[in-house]
Amino acid sequence: MIPVNTPLLGARELELVSECVRDGWISSVGKFITQFEEGWARYCERKAGVAVANGTVALELALKCLDLAPGDEVILPSFTIMSCALAVLRHGAVPVVVDADPETWCMDLDALESRLTPKTRAIMPVHIYGHPVDMDRVTAFAAAHRLAIVEDAAEAHGALYLAARGTDDERWRKAGSFGDVSCFSFYANKPVTTGEGGMLLFDDDRLALRARSLRNLAFGALRRFEHEELGYNYRMTNLQAALGVAQLERxxxxxxxxxxxxxxxxxxxxxxxxxxxxxxxxxxxxxxxxxxxxxxxxxxxxxxxxxxxxxxxxxxxxxxxxxxxxxxxxxxxxxxxxxxxxxxxxxxxxxxxxxxxxxxxxxxxxxxxxxxxxxxx
Ligand SMILES: Cc1ncc(COP(=O)(O)O)c(C=O)c1O
Missing domain, CATH: 3.90.1150.10 (Aspartate Aminotransferase, domain 1)
Known part of the structure; x- marks a missing residue:
């Protein structure tokens, strides 16, 4: 049987994971976490990366960082994985779905205007099966209506989009470089895999700091075990990040x-x-x-x-x-x-x-x- 996917793991993965095992850095503390976060952010031309346990919680955390209120609406494609809707629902917000483009299978951008209401707060473009959404149109729509962009690039590692077409700023940009928050999955069937894993990318240091705190139980800044906010344990381990670092090299x-x-x-x-x-x-x-x-x-x-x-x-x-x-x-x-x-x-x-x-x-x-x-x- 020819399988849908087999991860391609090699000697370098073995070497870096073995290093974790040999030295005991097997939890979410360790140098590979930082290397993977910084390396992935650099690859996607972003300021900061926050590694998490999987792509589903990356989306959930992304929306948490935007402080959605119950009843706020997020526009997203219907043709996507359940994780996208779950992330919205977890915060008491409302998923508002649009149909798919019949050729790219990404969200139908012609439908956006008709789904807008006074409660719309964010839009979640998803680069389906690795083909980018037409992000010039998404960014223009978001700017015109003051919406946050939560970009789901889970399936689009390394995909490119020719942005700002027809202007002096026209250039190829990576999928994952467009959102106020951009999210990835590193599940075993993804081009770069950490087995299970995910990442949020930001240019806004404050948002990145918030995500970093929330993924780690929102420990207190002054007294560690005194919490001002309800956090999560969504941490990635150093073992997983070691896999990511090895693959980022190639x-x-x-x-x-x-x-x-x-x-x-x-x-x-x-x-x-x-x-x-x-x-x-x-x-x-x-x-x-x-x-x-x-x-x-x-x-x-x-x-x-x-x-x-x-x-x-x-x-x-x-x-x-x-x-x-x-x-x-x-x-x-x-x-x-x-x-x-x-x-x-x-x-x-x-x-x-x-x-x-x-x-x-x-x-x-x-x-x-x-x-x-x-x-x-
Ligand atoms: C578009 C999209 N978003 C989010 C996810 C969720 O990622 P994970 O499986 O790591 O939770 C996936 C998973 O395949 C996906 O395809």
């Missing part, structure tokens, strides 16, 4: 390999009838976190059926996200009643992604594509 090769896999699939699949492939806008360099496909209904296949047939042929896949607006647990709480988002619904019915990991060889791509051609006739 980040350019990791991003290049992801793009090579993405382009390899495109070359092999371009023109296959009945299958929509991921796009790459001229202003984007996707990192193809996962290489997605959307099946045309005319093939007689939906994602579930296609996945079963690919599995019979030794190819593992995963279905696309189920829209936030269609989540039973949220509907049961009275959210999104009667809301229909046709693009998201179609993506979740017809979309799946192929093996996309860093260990894939050219012959694996050949095998996956041969299987797909047999299944989609």
């Amino acid at each position: 980040i350019d090769a990791i991003v290049a390999k992801k793009r090579q896999v993405g382009h390899g699939y495109r070359e092999r699949l371009e023109g296959l009838p009945g299958v929509q492939l991921p796009v790459e806008r001229p202003w984007a360099k996707s990192v193809y976190w996962m290489y997605g496909l959307v099946l045309d209904e005319a093939t007689g296949l939906d994602a579930t059926r296609c996945a079963a047939r690919l599995k019979e042929r030794g190819v593992e896949t995963r279905p696309f996200f189920h829209g936030i607006h269609a989540q039973p647990v949220l509907k049961a709480r009275g959210l999104f009643r009667d809301l229909r988002l046709p693009v998201t619904e179609r993506l979740s019915r017809q979309g799946l992604y192929l093996p996309s990991g860093l260990t894939l060889a050219e012959r694996d791509l050949d095998q996956v594509v041969a299987a797909l051609r047999e299944v989609v006739r």
Whole structure:
């Protein structure tokens, strides 16, 4: 079976993790935490990084730093992982979802204006499957309506966006360099992985300090065990950070390999009838976190059926996200009643992604594509 993902860990990871074990620096205190935070922030051209236990709590902490009040609204895509909605709900705020762009699968920016209310406080763009959101439009919208941007770059390590297009400031910028807070996940299927792990990036030192305190139980500044605020234990360990430091040393090769896999699939699949492939806008360099496909209904296949047939042929896949607006647990709480988002619904019915990991060889791509051609006739 060709798996959807296998982490690529090597001698350097072993060396740095072994150093932690040998020297006893196995908790959330240790030099690799600082090195990973500083290194990741530098890579994304940000001032400060705060490492946390995973990407879900990174988003939760990001919204906590913005001091949302109960009833405040956050605009986000419906086509994303549940973590995005959870982060909003944890603070008593309200997730307001928009449909997906049918080609990039990122949030539909044309829908933003219609979802704005006097209670809107923030917008959460998510770079879906490694393709950047059109951030010029998001930053203009946020500035016009005084909204904070919580950027979810969990899937977009090293993806690039051509920002400030048509101005003297036009330049390629990293995904994760746009938010008031930008969040990452380093789960095992991410390009850079710490097993479990996450990071918040900031340019505002005050916000970074706040996140640093909140992730560590908000210990008192004067008397350690006297607390002025309700904090969390969302710390990353030095062992995890050691993995991150090792991979950061070869980040350019990791991003290049992801793009090579993405382009390899495109070359092999371009023109296959009945299958929509991921796009790459001229202003984007996707990192193809996962290489997605959307099946045309005319093939007689939906994602579930296609996945079963690919599995019979030794190819593992995963279905696309189920829209936030269609989540039973949220509907049961009275959210999104009667809301229909046709693009998201179609993506979740017809979309799946192929093996996309860093260990894939050219012959694996050949095998996956041969299987797909047999299944989609
Ligand atoms: C867009 C997005 N945001 C957040 C997360 C949550 O990250 P984690 O699994 O590390 O909690 C993920 C996880 O895959 C994700 O894809």
